[in-house]
Amino acid sequence: MKGIHHISLKARGEENFEEVLDFYGRVLGCGVVRTWGTGAERGAMLNLGNVLLEVTANGAADLKKGHFAHIAFAVDDVDAAAERVRRAGCEIFIEPVDKRLGGEYPIRIAFCTGPAGEELEFFLER
CATH class of the missing domain: 3.10.180.10 (2,3-Dihydroxybiphenyl 1,2-Dioxygenase, domain 1)
Structure with a gap:
């Protein structure tokens, strides 16, 4: 075991995915390390300092909260x-x-x- 690589956050659909990227990027200053996919398959890795945050667009849009999927x-x-x-x-x-x-x-x-x-x-x- 070398440590935590990333924590995965499922945004509540494609629109919320953009909001999440804006919040973590513009508000918290977390740079985008890489992106992939299109539509509901979009994803991004953001630099949180000593660990990455993986954000994906494939969470359920009707949820009231985002969903941390895994470590x-x-x-x-x-x-x-x-x-x-x-x-x-x-x-x-x-x-x-x-x-x-x-x-x-x-x-x-x-x-x-x-x-x-x-x-x-x-x-x-x-």
Whole structure:
């Protein structure tokens, strides 16, 4: 485990996505590190200083509040991290997989459910 890579916030749809980016960027001074996707698949990573905030546009528009989706831990070996939590009895609901966010941001990830029902991601930038 190397630390927290990012915290994921689901904005309440595409319009709220723009509001969230404006708030974190203009009001709080968090720079955009990268963006990807279009429409409801849009996403962005914002620099919060020592951790990133991932904002996605795919949250439910009718919610009264935004939704923090998961905590992503930066790791050197996604497969080993997934196997450790599997042996501890946690459910892996996304097996280790290579992806390209927005077609150009190569990552390897896995997701599990923690002991309190929380969603955890193991994240490796390629």
